[in-house]
Amino acid sequence: MERTAIPADKHVMLSYDSNSQQIVSNIVRHLQLRRMPLWLNQEKETTDDLKKSLAEGVENAAVVCCFMTPNYEKSDFCQLELQYAQKRQKRIIPCMLTDTKVWEPSDWLESITKDLVPIDFHDVSEPSAMQEKVEELIHRIEDQPPTPQHILSHVDDLPSYLFELIKYKYKQNSRIEHFMNPTRSFPIDQSYINLAIVETKDQQEKEKKLRDSHYSDVIMEAFENIHGTKTSVDIKDIFTKCKDQTRNVLVFGRAGVGKSTFCQYIAYQWAIGMVWPEYDLVVLIPLCSLTADRYPILPAGTNYSLIDILRKECFSFDQYLSEKDEKQLQEQFHNSRILWLLDGYDEIVQNVPTYLKSLLNDQLLKTSHHIVTSRRYMNNLSHSVQLEITGFTDDNITNTCLDVLQIHLTAINHYSSVIRSNGCEALAKMGEKEATNEVIIGLMNLLSDTNNDVRNSAYKALSNMGEKAATSEAIIKLLNLLGHTNDYARNSAYELLKCMGEKAATNEQ
Template sequence: LTSATAWKPSDWLEQITRGLVFVDFHNASESNIDYKVIDLINGIEEQITETSHRRIQPIEEPSYLFEMIKWHYKQNSRIERLINPAESFPIEESYINLAIVDSKEQQGKEKKLRDANQHETIMGTFEDIYGVKTPINVKDIFNTCKEVGKKVLVFGRAGIGKSTFCRYVSHQWAKNALWPEYNLVVLISLRSLTENRYSPLSSGKSYSLVDIVAKEYFSHDLSEEDTSLLRKQLNKRTVLWLLDGYDEIVQNVPSHLQHVFEQLLNTPHH
């Protein structure tokens, strides 16, 4: 271990190592190694003694799990080019243009589109439908929500950037640049809810939200304590769910995943 001044942990690791005593072995030599080992042993014994006399406070939030999810978003910070996936560019350079479309007016124009026969008429009407819109800033997309549970549906043709939008906002949240009112943002690619990835469980059992988050974000099995803490947090209204690819799965949800799919759609904020 190095001294606290020579090494400073960051993100989720800082949550684990905060308050620990460090013994500097960086410049250890044959002449002083025994003294350093004794210092380390004494430090461990002192911490054990202090812990045994200290009332252990229950952990209320799985902070380091949240930090690991943030770390995942920060690492996923580049967008691959469609023509040459080997090339990429920073996700901050991905410009997300959103607009609010009046639903009643849009429905009327969609009916006109369905009734059109000529290709020229269809294309013109399509542009008319999606031309009537009010630009909105990403950070303000929930402002128009009147209900306590805030839900926004992002439309767009294939390849226009809906998935990129989800990656962008989750990355911005991880950098504390967007939606600080949410303690956790969970991006779930609904297209990953397949039978190959989530095989049917034994009779009478079904997947939960915790199961989905654990599989998508953690390479190790969560302890019972972490699972319990995460379950409590996922039920709170300070969690925002980003559900990407709804149009690709809504008609093809495996029967054994239907329950958890409905749970995702019923989350308070998404």
């Protein structure tokens, strides 16, 4: 029996996307014939599957072989496996399953494998070719030296797989439900979260007077729309105003302006490595969850701790944490730099159960690094750094309108009559707001369309635009249509000229 360079308590982990199951299974059979200790996870669906990959697969791996394809690179599951292997200083052997003339790794996968020579498994249909590549893989596994001891001791200080599971959860929560249609969603990267630094002294005095006078919600809402002196700030720069080692920031925002989306966005950006890599963990806590149902009263002399909050809010209720996991969590929690995102102070401050007030006021709000969100008039916190979510800026609105307009223009010029008709109907609903010259001419061209539904929809859209459509170029176009061979086009042009009325007559003169 041949001996490998793999220690008795270690294995070779195979990291692959499920679309590569067939070829990887073939490679596995060859490696098993050589008594190679293998570990692979065929289930890649749940968080528990990922935990198994990290806690068992990566942690006990002497070598991690990654089987690279475009689907592998797109997989959040595979990305976390390999990035965690790199973080734990595991030996990585890349295996290419795709022709490099067609595809090469990019983004995160390239950054991990760019200095490593991959084994080319893309064309192994012949048994001899497969055998040759497997031998090369075995040689690479046995030939690589073990990880130096000084690196291993450093690895022990790195974040655990439990923190990686939380990061994975944030990455999966990367979309926002459409407000009008919950069945639809859009990427959180497309949300507009505009922040401003607030000059607070005068503002705080006004707030105190309003709170003390018990004004109605209508007046409070009006107050929350009043803008004091503010300076725009990017999300990644919100800690620049913090003057000491403590990073405590209070973020205001009107009801519905996007405070929760702001917290979700921060967690996602941290998870994908775009902001604040100095934090080992970001913990997002919806403060409205501090209820008696979720946190029932404990026996006398015992209280909830921050780690209880972390366990309950960041791990799913059906996710099993073993005794080893609990110990690991405790150690990592106390040895890590953690940022707390405390969302919705205004929603809980008047309703928090008495026995949870200490958890809120003396623990969560006393953490050295936290961001707390609240509506302004419900606030009684005193943070030296205060920001405000201001909603849409003029640039956001302009860009969004231009994007929508371009979609409609593309639709009315589509080869499909159904899509052309739908595009016209969408423009009809928006009326004069979409009455640009390009839209008007596009709709007029459709008055002579071969499809009856398209012609009717185009006419309706132009009618709804009224005098806004009466540009010189549009009037000339309509006059030309009066001589068109198509009866519908002639009649529509006549009716539209009547709708445009006086303005059309003026332009013609």
